[in-house]
Amino acid sequence: MTLTLSRVTPTDEGQYTCHLETQKSTTHSNTVTISIVKLNQPRIVLTSPDGGLARFAERSEITRGHSFIITCSISPQYPGGVFHLTFSGSNIDTKPAVNHSASFLFPVAEFRHQGNYSCVYQVEVASHNLSSPSSMPVTVIIKLKLNQPHIVLTSPDGGLARFAERSEITRGHSFIITCSISPQYPGGIFHLTFSGSNIDTKPAVNHSASFLFPVAEFKHQGIYSCVYQVEDAAQNFSSSSALPVTVIIQSPSLLMVCLVAASSLLLFLVILAVVCVVYRRRRGARQLEAHIQTPMAVTLRNHYVDSDEEEEEEEEERDYVNVDPAATKEKQWKLAGADEEESDEDHDYEEAQDDYVTLS
Known part of the structure; x- marks a missing residue:
């Protein structure tokens, strides 16, 4: 007779004896003691010694180029044992448990390190190798950290007036918004946002891009900002927005209109006087x-x-x-x-x- 325990549970723990009974007598076998060994679930922790880690509810982001460490640990049950580090379902490294933990160092984070990590604890008990269930997974995302771009407002024909919280452009004049960023990666593009909406996109040339507005109109009044974007490893990464620039479109002042008209009239009179003098001199000659x-x-x-x-x-x-x-x-x-x-x-x-x- 064979007793098979297909799935051992703590209730199966104890001593087992076989009894053979006949009409004349009963025979007892030796006793077998079964102990149920259950390993606890290990824990997994992600850290970054140089500050490249950002934690979120369902993922952890590591800035590319920074280092990070994955630490596996388990509550004390048995001495020794080893920890297996799994990456996206495959075992990638194994280290002995020291004080019931082991650490796995990644000196430089690259895009190939992006994925799900988990730990498994293994120990030998009574000549049997026992493995714990997998720890809760940790999702690692590798990110590019882009500097904040700069934004500059200029007017080629002198229609700009700067103030503490705004810049005023005289209606009818031209103005240029230039976005730039300190060198980190080649290429990339700049998005120009107007009052929160993307209105134009240009490629970065020498880490900058310029957006020309030939004639300032009242529809151009609002808040402008820049966002820099670069693609790496088939992923798009965007910078934070540049500090905004508030543009106010002003109508030409009455004094300015009068000055322009007076200047034009004076120039006409001077030309007329010169023509008359030249004509009279030629006639007299x-x-x-x-x-x-x-x-x-x-x-x-x-x-x-x-x-x-x-x-x-x-x-x-x-x-x-x-x-x-x-x-x-x-x-x-x-x-x-x-x-x-x-x-x-x-x-x-x-x-x-x-x-x-x-x-x-």
């Missing part, structure tokens, strides 16, 4: 040139006539050498007067030529 050219022609003509008359008078003097002295003196006086007038005309002609050269 043409009139003076015409005035100078006319007396010069008359003077040249008189000069030739006077020369012919002088030759005739000399011939008359040779023919009438015996003329009365008084008449001769009178004649000489007339000739001298004519010569003087001719000299005056020559002088006027030279002055006219000088004036003409100067004007030219």
Whole structure:
């Protein structure tokens, strides 16, 4: 006869004896004592010596590059034994139990370490290897820790006014929002958020991206911020939002409008005055040139006539050498007067030529 205990429970613990009974007698076998050994469930704890751990309800996040330690322990039942560390259902490491615990160190967290971890305790009792049930699992997520980006507001055409809690842009001017981040990883993208909603996305070039608004309108008034995102190991990681920038769109002031109008009117008057002065100077130069050219022609003509008359008078003097002295003196006086007038005309002609050269 064979007694089989398919599933041992604490109630099965005790002494077992076989009895053989016949019509004449009863025979007893030796006694077998069965002790039920039950190992407690071990505990598992996740820590990070350099502060790369963040705990949540259903997972623990380790920042990539940081170290972490998984510690397995069990309440004292038997001395010795070993702990098996399982990762996503497979045994990856085994360490002896020291003071009923064992620690497994991961010096640098990488994406391959992401998964579920658990512990199993094993000990030899009465030449039998006993294993505990698995501990509660710990889910480890490897994260990228991205720095907080920066946001800067500028206006290429001078329409920006900065204040303690806001920045004012004059309506009609252009403005640029630039997002940047300190170098950590190559590539990535920047998301520009406006009043909590993503409105534009641009790739990071040299760890920055610029968003241009050519003409500021009232619809652009609100709160702007940046979020940096990078993809690694088929996962997307996002930074925290940049400190927000509040943009207020202002209408151009009446004084500014008046100044612009006055400046335009003054510029028009200056141009008109310059045109008038240039026109008058050119007109005067043409009139003076015409005035100078006319007396010069008359003077040249008189000069030739006077020369012919002088030759005739000399011939008359040779023919009438015996003329009365008084008449001769009178004649000489007339000739001298004519010569003087001719000299005056020559002088006027030279002055006219000088004036003409100067004007030219």
